[in-house]
Amino acid sequence: MLNIVFYFQVHQPYRLRHFNVLDIGSNSQIFDEKLNAQVMRKVADKCYLPTNKLLLDLIKEQEGRFKISYAITGTAIEQFKLYSPETLDSFKALVDTGCVELIGETYFHSLAFLYDSNEFLDQVGMHRDLMQKEFGYYTETFRNTELIYQDRLSDIVYEIEGFKTILTEGVDRILQWRSPLYSYKNYSKSINLLLKYYQLADDIAFRFSNRDWPEYPLTVDKFVNWIDHLTLGEKDNRNQFLNLFMDYETFGEHQWASSGIFDFMRHFPSEVLKRDHLGFATPKEVAKYSNYQQESLSFPEPVSWADEERDLSAWLENDMQHNAIETLYELFGRIKQKGDPELLRIARMLSTSDHFYYMCAKYFQDGDVHKYFSPYDSPDQAYIYFINALAELEERLLR
Amino acid sequence: MKVLMFTWEFPPLISGGLGMACYGMVKALLAQGIKIDLVLPTKELVYFPLREESDVDTLPTVFFDPTLHTEYIQKRFTSLQERLEYIGITSRPESYFQLDEIKRHSFEVKREFIDTEITSIEEQELWNEVTTHLIGDEDLIRKVQEFTLRAERIAKTLQYDLIHAHDWLTYPSGMLARKISGKPLLVHIHATEFDRAGGPGDERVHKIEHAGMTYADKVIAVSKYTAQMIMSRYRIDTGKIRIVHNAFSLPERDLENPQRIFKGPVILFLGRITLQKGPDYFLDMAQRVLENHPEARFIMAGTGDMSRKMLRSSAAMKLKNRFLFTGFLNRHQVETVLQASDIYVLPSISEPFGISPLEAMAYGITSIISKQSGVAEVVHHAFKIDFWDIDLWVETISHLIENPEKCRKIGLEGMHEVQRIQWGEAAEKIRLLYSATLAEYIRQHQ
Numbered sequence: 001m002l003n004i005v006f007y008f009q010v011h012q013p014y015r016l017r018h019f020n021v022l023d024i025g026s027n028s029q030i031f032d033e034k035l036n037a038q039v040m041r042k043v044a045d046k047c048y049l050p051t052n053k054l055l056l057d058l059i060k061e062q063e064g065r066f067k068i069s070y071a072i073t074g075t076a077i078e079q080f081k082l083y084s085p086e087t088l089d090s091f092k093a094l095v096d097t098g099c100v101e102l103i104g105e106t107y108f109h110s111l112a113f114l115y116d117s118n119e120f121l122d123q124v125g126m127h128r129d130l131m132q133k134e135f136g137y138y139t140e141t142f143r144n145t146e147l148i149y150q151d152r153l154s155d156i157v158y159e160i161e162g163f164k165t166i167l168t169e170g171v172d173r174i175l176q177w178r179s180p181l182y183s184y185k186n187y188s189k190s191i192n193l194l195l196k197y198y199q200l201a202d203d204i205a206f207r208f209s210n211r212d213w214p215e216y217p218l219t220v221d222k223f224v225n226w227i228d229h230l231t232l233g234e235k236d237n238r239n240q241f242l243n244l245f246m247d248y249e250t251f252g253e254h255q256w257a258s259s260g261i262f263d264f265m266r267h268f269p270s271e272v273l274k275r276d277h278l279g280f281a282t283p284k285e286v287a288k289y290s291n292y293q294q295e296s297l298s299f300p301e302p303v304s305w306a307d308e309e310r311d312l313s314a315w316l317e318n319d320m321q322h323n324a325i326e327t328l329y330e331l332f333g334r335i336k337q338k339g340d341p342e343l344l345r346i347a348r349m350l351s352t353s354d355h356f357y358y359m360c361a362k363y364f365q366d367g368d369v370h371k372y373f374s375p376y377d378s379p380d381q382a383y384i385y386f387i388n389a390l391a392e393l394e395e396r397l398l399r
Numbered sequence: 400m401k402v403l404m405f406t407w408e409f410p411p412l413i414s415g416g417l418g419m420a421c422y423g424m425v426k427a428l429l430a431q432g433i434k435i436d437l438v439l440p441t442k443e444l445v446y447f448p449l450r451e452e453s454d455v456d457t458l459p460t461v462f463f464d465p466t467l468h469t470e471y472i473q474k475r476f477t478s479l480q481e482r483l484e485y486i487g488i489t490s491r492p493e494s495y496f497q498l499d500e501i502k503r504h505s506f507e508v509k510r511e512f513i514d515t516e517i518t519s520i521e522e523q524e525l526w527n528e529v530t531t532h533l534i535g536d537e538d539l540i541r542k543v544q545e546f547t548l549r550a551e552r553i554a555k556t557l558q559y560d561l562i563h564a565h566d567w568l569t570y571p572s573g574m575l576a577r578k579i580s581g582k583p584l585l586v587h588i589h590a591t592e593f594d595r596a597g598g599p600g601d602e603r604v605h606k607i608e609h610a611g612m613t614y615a616d617k618v619i620a621v622s623k624y625t626a627q628m629i630m631s632r633y634r635i636d637t638g639k640i641r642i643v644h645n646a647f648s649l650p651e652r653d654l655e656n657p658q659r660i661f662k663g664p665v666i667l668f669l670g671r672i673t674l675q676k677g678p679d680y681f682l683d684m685a686q687r688v689l690e691n692h693p694e695a696r697f698i699m700a701g702t703g704d705m706s707r708k709m710l711r712s713s714a715a716m717k718l719k720n721r722f723l724f725t726g727f728l729n730r731h732q733v734e735t736v737l738q739a740s741d742i743y744v745l746p747s748i749s750e751p752f753g754i755s756p757l758e759a760m761a762y763g764i765t766s767i768i769s770k771q772s773g774v775a776e777v778v779h780h781a782f783k784i785d786f787w788d789i790d791l792w793v794e795t796i797s798h799l800i801e802n803p804e805k806c807r808k809i810g811l812e813g814m815h816e817v818q819r820i821q822w823g824e825a826a827e828k829i830r831l832l833y834s835a836t837l838a839e840y841i842r843q844h845q
Contacts, residue, residue: 022735323719
């Protein structure tokens with residue numbers, strides 16, 4: 001049996017205003033409320049609302065056989081409440097079907113794991129509380145920001161009660177000859193790992209509307225056929241997991257409705273379920289379905305799902321990114337010492353990984369992706385506004 | 400006495416110190432009864448007949464084409480800005496620095512005319528310097544060409560006693576006007592190509608600068624520093640060089656209520672972020688001062704060809720959120736950032752004059768200025784340090800941070816000092832020079 005595991009990342013950052021040196025000390029807004037509202041409403045119209053409706057219909061149609069999972073960040077939930085409450089309601093309706101798993105992560109979609117373990121644990125706790133409060137859901141699977149993972153993360157997550165599985169990228173340099181279609185254990189065999197099958201996941205997320213791609217257009221028949229072929233290699237009846245992890249904004253936002261992405265999704269589950277040896281599962285069901293001794297995998301260095309490199313270089317490569325994030329985490333310590341909740345909240349909003357992504361100055365293909373997602377003209381501008389915001393935060397701290 | 404004046408910058412058409420200096424100088428000259436017909440690189444072919452002090456702000460305008468002028472005077476403008484836009488002074492002029500590639504492009508300021516009218520071999524050589532070097536495809540060179548072509552018509556149409564041209568961009572025009580009218584030419588050196596480039600710079604510009612200064616009857620240098628540069632690098636006849644230090648116009652400022660931005664001490668760099676101004680020295684001193692004074696903030700205000708490099712370097716040096724960039728600042732924003740600063744530094748590699756330290760001092764900010772500057776000759780209540788002596792810069796800044804009372808006191812003394820450096824005195828020198836040059840001219844033509 002091959003289980004298709006859909007996991008969608010739902011995230012919106014608080015984008016910074018064009019915050020200049022002369023704005024420092026004037027108590028003016030650091031975040032761009034207008035832009036954030038605009039983006040949220042746009043993405044809700046193009047993606048969240050239509051996709052949620054479609055998936056809700058499919059779940060009902062398939063009577064429990066179609067399942068999906070989400071990681072919804074705290075900053076996204078907050079902005080649903082502010083700018084698109086109907087989006088939050090539609091997610092609640094999905095969770096209420098019982099066919100949706102919610103996945104735990106850092107509330108602010110931050111890189112705290114790499115810089116400040118205590119802050120990381122705080123943000124994970126905040127997110128779990130939020131899921132409990134908004135959806136009445138207790139999270140059992142963990143996914144770090146942008147699938148960033150290394151051995152050390154599994155140690156920390158294992159210490160948090162309740163997490164049994166972690167999602168990450170199926171990086172070739174770690175897997176080598178192994179297949180991402182099986183479930184694994186972390187290096188200390190204490191927690192399950194599910195690895196993204198990036199070839200097929202990216203066919204939907206990145207290549208779906210690319211007319212230069214030889215496989216264009218991607219039809220449901222073709223895609224399900226490929227999946228079917230994946231099962232041929234398995235002779236011992238071991239359960240396989242095809243982990244299709246992607247940004248939720250793939251639907252309608254990155255791949256526009258006109259590309260046919262919604263029609264694809266509408267027909268995909270029924271085509272899959274025509275076959276007895278194919279099905280859907282959510283990450284927390286993995287332990288139950290793993291009918292074999294899971295091999296353990298070691299990730300000595302951090303991996304992620306970003307860019308060709310699948311490492312941290314999208315956020316932490318150049319000097320601007322390093323200086324910005326180090327300055328931020330140094331401030332965290334001082335803010336916590338002072339115990340000012342308002343400043344702590346701002347620091348956390350600034351800890352969202354997107355801010356560092358905007359400062360990425362890598363060129364070629366990936367640079368283009370960064371540019372597409374950035375609200376600023378250049379990485380330098382993004383850096384200047386961020387550093388100014390940190391100066392503002394520090395001035396408020398000294399007050 | 401009426402002067403035909405060519406300049407590339409004049410408020411609101413301004414990118415740097417040249418425009419501010421011309422404004423202060425012209426205003427003070429008008430106050431002393433000099434009449435000035437001002438020519439700027441405007442889109443429309445116009446000149447500005449300035450007769451009263453207040454004209455520097457209103458810029459009364461005359462179109463050379465009578466039909467256009469009739470249209471212009473019949474037009475109703477709701478604001479000064481709208482009127483100036485109509486004339487074609489909308490944006491800042493490009494900064495006129497470093498011309499890179501030399502591409503051949505024919506330049507013809509009535510070659511035949513010049514060739515037939517040339518009276519001596521020396522004169523022939525000077526014109527050759529201009530005509531063979533004012534070539535190139537760059538936007539700026541094209542603009543200078545066009546400006547020069549217009550000068551012919553201007554020089555023939557207007558009545559004037561003297562010609563006064565500011566910096567190399569207008570030297571070809573000044574030369575042409577002198578050639579046509581036979582009136583004496585004064586060229587004013589605000590900066591040479593050596594200052595701007597922080598090295599040899601563009602050969603074409605040197606040649607034009609040399610030709611302009613040699614052809615002129617008098618050369619005005621903004622400082623001793625510049626005068627020495629002119630003598631040693633351009634070999635200009637010492638007898639015709641005069642030094643007139645720049646002054647500045649006291650800004651309207653609210654000293655009672657300075658708006659601070661930061662609680663800690665603020666050290667300011669304000670100017671184009673380009674090699675000449677020594678921004679990299681500022682970065683180095685920031686790094687070293689911050690080691691002992693992490694409470695300080697360094698602000699780099701302005702833009703320039705080295706902005707990105709400075710930004711990336713400040714990040715690489717891990718200067719955290721202690722080294723900040725403002726980007727381009729308008730007039731009002733400059734005042735705001737000045738009010739928020741404690742120490743002003745000008746680490747220029749070569750600064751013919753440098754008005755902005757005077758302005759900083761007018762705000763009571765303690766200034767530390769490069770010894771390689773003209774402004775160092777006129778102020779006493781400021782620290783003067785060789786631009787390369789980083790140790791001393793660091794020591795001085797640290798000392799001022801550690802002794803805020805002393806810093807304030809020096810700032811106040813500096814403020815009182817610069818209040819006395821007004822354009823009236825400088826304009827008086829220029830007026831006397833005009834008279835002397837004219838007297839000489841009349842004597843020679845009797």
